[in-house]
Amino acid sequence: GQQLNQSPQSMFIQEGEDVSMNCTSSSIFNTWLWYKQDPGEGPVLLIALYKAGELTSNGRLTAQFGITRKDSFLNISASIPSDVGIYFCAGQLTSGTYKYIFGTGTRLKVLA
């Protein structure tokens, strides 16, 4: 099926550093969701974005809905060891439906 291009695919960072990842597509989306998945667990919703240009924060996490509606960004500030995991974006193509396309994931590893 379709997937969103998510980058980077993986990253190693030092504790305390800021992290940036993004999802891009040639399609226009109505909603963007960002999830974190720990090993052996289901994805946990971090942030939801509903409008182009919207910037939303959740603690140390900040996400933005790209102005073109074709991309989204997630930033994590001052990373800590528990930020380790896989981060997925998900885009909703059509408003009022359950049709979400998931990104390929960014695997984050934090070095203490």
Added chain:
Amino acid sequence: SAVISQKPSRDICQRGTSLTIQCQVDSQVTMMFWYRQQPGQSLTLIATANQGSEATYESGFVIDKFPISRPNLTFSTLTVSNMSPEDSSIYLCSVPRQGAIYNEQFFGPGTRLTVL
């Protein structure tokens, strides 16, 4: 958000057998969704479980291979039939936030299936 549980949490099965996965939600929900996550991969929607009617399957997934039941508004099952090693995946159910129009989705803990 709703509390979602799945059973079993993991299983190891033999080729050719079938496994039924249960998903229980602590509140009534209009729709429930089943996803597959193959090893090291992203999530792919299998089908939407509709209460009182047949499930709606996505391209590449068929009812004979993944029969789904939805007997009430808090419960659904997904069966993986005639399994092969290629079916080894994490199977996840999800539900939308109530009161919203499918904007946010919440996932259960997943069922990790290994087929030998």
